[in-house]
Amino acid sequence: MAKRRESPSKRQLELRLSGQAFEIPPLWDVLLIGHQAPIGPEAAKRMAESLAPGQFELVRVQRAPVEALLVRKSLLKALAAEPLVELLLEELAPLLGEDQVVRAQVEIVLHTGRTIRLE
Amino acid sequence: MARVREIMTKAPVTVNPWASVREAARLMARHRVGSLPVLLDGALLGVITSRDLRGVHPNRVVQDVLKGPPLCISPEASLLEARALMEEKGVERLLVVKEGRLLGLLTKRTLAFALGQRFDPLTGLPRADLLRDGLERCLGRGLDPTLVFADLDDFGKLNKRLGHTFGDRVLQAVAERFTAFARRHRGEAYRYGGDEFALLFPRLRQGLLPHLQALLDPPLVVEGVRVGLSLGVSGGRRRRRRPGNPRATADDLLRLASLASTLAKGRPERIALSEDVERASARAPGGAPAP
DSSP, X not given: OOOOOOOOOOOOOOOOOOOOOOOSSSOOSEEEEETTOSSOHHHHHHHHHHHSTTSEEEEEEEETTEEEEEEEHHHHXXXXXXXXXXXXXXXXXXXXXXXXXXXXXXXXXXXXXXOOOOO | XXXXXXXXXXXXXXXXXXXXXXXXXXXXXXXXXXXXXEEEXXXXXXXXXXXXXXXXXXXXXXXXXXXXXXXXXXXXXXXXXXXXXXXXXXXXXXXXXXXXXXXXXXXXXXXXXXXXXXXXXXXOOBOHHHHHHHHHHHHHTXXXXXXXXXXXXXXXXXXHHHOHHHHHHHHHHHHHHHHHHHHHTTOEEEEEETTEEEEXXXXXXXXXXXXXXXXXSSOEEETTEEEOEEEEEEEOOSSSOOOSOXXXXXXXXXXXXXXXXHHHTTXXXXXXXXXXXXXXXXXXXXXXXXX
């Protein structure tokens, strides 16, 4: 039987590198933690505390699918925890699975105006 | 009465609150335990059970699984206190702690096994050491307990005449009557040993004495054979005087009730009080307690 000739292997390895600035802390303004998420509220708080001491506050909730929210304290100066949490849950919870952790940005813009009576 | 320290699991396997759930589950499996006390720098934070870990993501930390403050008990607490605490709080384990230091772990199963050895298998009643413990606890709390000792009349003869299996049925019938009576009057019935039973009520005897006759009437009849009982009563006269030595006082109450029950055998009413024993012993030559 005739031998089949094999061509030499042309396997190649291609490396692609990309870089991105790592943010500290790696969370934005709010972290929504699902009930079955791989990181729990206490561990998330500990992480935030070690990377950004004193900047985040843990708010526990018992509403599926969210177990807790880690909120930047400066937000809580502008807005009480309750309406903020209510708003976040209303808007973001439907997009969140129980096993997920989602970081969210919250921008607070203050609009103000005054009327000055002219003489 | 045995204390918690005698039956607890000493030096239990512990876990750090920042260990992962995966690591905690691995520890439980390796050491074949269903729970782990959680310690941080020697300070006790709580206890996690295998049930707590069920369905939790293995990457989570133990701290996230921990629920509420730990339920602790002193190593000097009695087994009955431990049982009462477990029942009240609906838990299956207690951490044994002294001065903030974890000494051991007590599970419901260990407790049930230890208590099982203190209950009489024939009648289901608690035995003498639990009576003593109950008595000492009443006295220690400043309550004035009433103790009723009951003796069966001629039980030895009955056993010889009709056999020990019949004797066992008699003991069961007596236990049923005593348990029902104790339940009605907020007390507890015990099998002291042999054909001797005891009833403990954590209160003064005035309210109880008028009802005692119900233990004797109607006469107990087992398979057509009438069984006689004699009752001796002690305690219930101290009016909230907390004794300096509850153990010695308990000894005294047991002795007086037992002697009173023997004294009652010679009486038509079949009931005698501790004062009757004291009077009888004062009359006896040499002041020895008369039976």
